[in-house]
Amino acid sequence: MINKISKLFSGLNFTLISIAFFVLNVVLNLLKIETVFKPVWISIFISAFPFFVGAVKNLIKFKIKNSLLISIAVIASVFVGEYFAAGEIAILMAIGELLEDYTVDRAKKGLNDLISSAPKKAKKLIKTNDSYTVKEVPIEEIENGDLIRVMPGEIISVDGIIKEGFSSIDQSILTGESLPVDKTVGDEVFCGSMNCFGSIDIIAKDVENSSLQKFIDLVERAEKEQTPMQTVIDRLAVKLVPTALLIAIATFVIMVLSKFDLYTSINRAVTVLVVFCPCALFLSTPTAVMASIGQASKHGVIIKTFNALEKLAKVNKIAFDKTGTLTYGKLNVNDIENFSDLSDEKIMSLISSLESKSEHPIAKSVTEYLDEKNIKKEVVENFKMKIARGVEGEILGNKYFCGNEKYFRENNINIKDNVKEKIEKYSSESKNIILFGDEKEVLSIVTLSDTLRENAKEMVEKLKSFEIEPLLLTGDNLSTAKYFSEKVGITNVKAELSPEEKFENIKSLKENNVVCMIGDGINDAPALKLSDVSVAMGKTGSDISIESANIVLMGHDVSKIVYLKKLANATVKTIKFNIVASLLINFVAVILSVLGVLNPLVGAIVHNLGSILVILNASLLYDRKFN
Structure with missing residues (x-):
């Protein structure tokens, strides 16, 4: 029951209700209208409840998570009468959780669309006497060795070998090749590819483990293997919370032993908790990232995940697909x-x-x-x-x-x-x-x-100046891959790769490197998912490649990867400064609280000033100019 309520309160509708009650309280205060019951209490209850539940669950498992920090911040603010601060903290964190959930759902949509696009039926040839009749059957009824007919314009429903007929097969969904491949008797065809012209009869094989199913499995594997970045805040949380509690308890005990009255002792201990409210620390990363996201959007770049920029700053290998990425993907x-x-x-x-x-x-x-x-x-x-x-x-x-x-x-x-x-x-x-x-x-x-993008060579040279090694991973033939790689100055080339081979190459690279993958095809999706940072070409890219990527270039200017690298470096520097500044403010404020220089009210003002400093510094990223 509690879990259901927690899930309900953390949803968009109740978060909007929470914000509405908070705004109502602000309006009432501005109009100097006194009420017995403060509307902000409803905001605190709705937005903080999921974090309280999460904190309790984690404590039972002996884990210290962000939910405990948020819970302590809210409780401390309420205890000293800072109801607005409590409401602000709870609502801000609730919105952050919603944004994270939205990103995860968007990432899974492409995979769901791919699964739903898999062929559901096939035209099975059934032999009767000396002739064949065509019967459309569910794909589950197809067995290895069955004869399947594929008409022009149809999606091939199973892997197989052509027994009769000639055609051109568009297998870009699996290989990324820009042109259909001519196929004749004895050639292999793959599930999910399209028959462009002639009617062909194929002998089904590997029915339960088709190329398309393997591809879907790869995307799912990548989804599981790519763990989210553990943010600086998460790493500090383990030490911050017990430290705050210990200092508050120690302050209270020392004050009591020093013959101070109970109110003064509690007052100083609570002030310690108030100044330790992690607002500035929590804001240090998201405000910088949001400013960078805004900056990037002005340049036609969509950054979909908060940790993409931090990882991009550490990247030392960038793997490019060829078709539609380094080239335009059009003959x-x-x-x-x-x-x-x-x-x-x-x-x-x-x-x-x-x-x-x-x-x-x-x-x-x-x-x-x-x-x-x-x-x-x-x-x-x-x-x-x-x-x-x-x-x-x-x-x-x-x-x-x-x-x-x-x-x-x-x-x-x-x-x-x-x-x-x-x-x-x-x-x-x-x-x-x-x-x-x-x-x-x-x-x-x-x-x-295919035509090489205008700025591709210049982009590769600039990436090398950042001590980044560019690589080419493509499904195209080796001679084509080498021709274009030589033109742009890439020496590490791997061609004729299946989606699984691209996936394995990225997996191998990740063992000792921070890897970025740039692609646009459906066949790039598993590798994009697995890489530390992934960039998709929004104008020419497939839906699943766009949804698998952390970053999307809305145009076709792949050279913007250089701009992104500069933006990422600047963002990380800003985040580091914000973290150090917020911790320093907390450190000084705690000392002053223990000494009695600060009271709960002044402590609340100090921690709010810390938040403002962090926000102002982060906002400078929005209008920063990058050459």
Whole structure:
């Protein structure tokens, strides 16, 4: 029963009620209206009750937590008649608890969305005599070895091996690859990835432990392994509370033994407790962090957890995903080489006409590029698309082909030596290559690639100046990863990583380092969760990567990580100053209280002044300029 009441009182609705009664009491005082019952008492009861319950539970387990500090602060304030101070402490801490709960719920939402997005049904092929019938069944009824049909546009429901058909598979959810991967008979496909084009039949395998389920398990594991930062306040609490109590008790005993009257003895002991009220100490960290959060929000950065900045100040390894992080994650046309006697405009017109009929992402990128140049399109007849190969069609009575090198060789189209040289050159630059030609020879080459973000190289150099080692962890192939890493100056590269391998790499790095992970894909979520600090790209990032991260960059300027590092360093320095200042004020105030220089009323004023000092110092962070 008590637990239910405690949970109810700690909720948003009752916290708002508590604030309302506190404000009511303030208004009554301003209007000089005397009442028999003070509304602030309701505020104290509602907001402090959960902390009292928590303090008692922890004491039973011989644990000293923040709840005991808060409880003592409230009780001491009430004892000396500082009802407003008691109300302020209780309400402030209640709001802090609500913010922490909100952050945890938001972090779990992405995982719940991912779990709910897992396929619930599959199209099972059931053999009857010499033919197959398709029956949609719950995923729980699928067994290893069952034959499953996946239509274009559908999510693959189980891991399996393609038995029949060709297609392009978008497996970015698991690997982060920016392009669909061509798959044919004998190739492996994974649960959770999308079938883009052709119908395929797959033989189910690892039904109970699919790639998607492993991925979900990874996020859950990371959630459990990433323990919250033990704040400076928590570390000091173990010593602060007994010290305050001992000094108060010792003061009372010495006063009694020194023949002081009972009222004076109690008065000095209570003053010790009042000046030891940990308001300034409690405010030292959250006020600095909130000011920094406000500062960051002005620069398009959302800081979601209070301990992210403190950990970022200690980071010595930053792991980057490639696609959508160091690069834009979108294919752009780089080169159009013309090997024919036709004009460039004519070649582009023929390419645009043929590719506009295709639904492949590469074809769409080419078409968009040529449309921006207002290239004219011709009518295409007898259009055909070969999955994992390319397209062909007749334009103005001539047959043309557009696709990969394998497609051209299968159609016995001549690839001259000068064309081969260009193919080798662009392949070494990790560019996607499309060949265009007629029935005789290659007429043109179109290349596409992801684009490096403008400030990526400068950002990496500045991070190195902070003695931070940048790393590249990506699901892309090794040649592409090395090409982009060399451009930005990253030497530590690991490519072709699954989500589990990214997770294990971060886990290994964390053994002797403080690690920050920066990513944007669903496949980055486990690694983001596990890392000490995680940063997601808000404009291009997936929902779960954004919700898994501590920090979100709302734009696509990854160079803001340098600004964040500077902000984190400044925040930690401010927090340390605030803690030292609040402890020093407490130390001096305790001595003066023991000596009788301070009474409970003056002690309350002193501890409030300490709080104001901490708040003013923290607020300077909000408008601070960082180069």
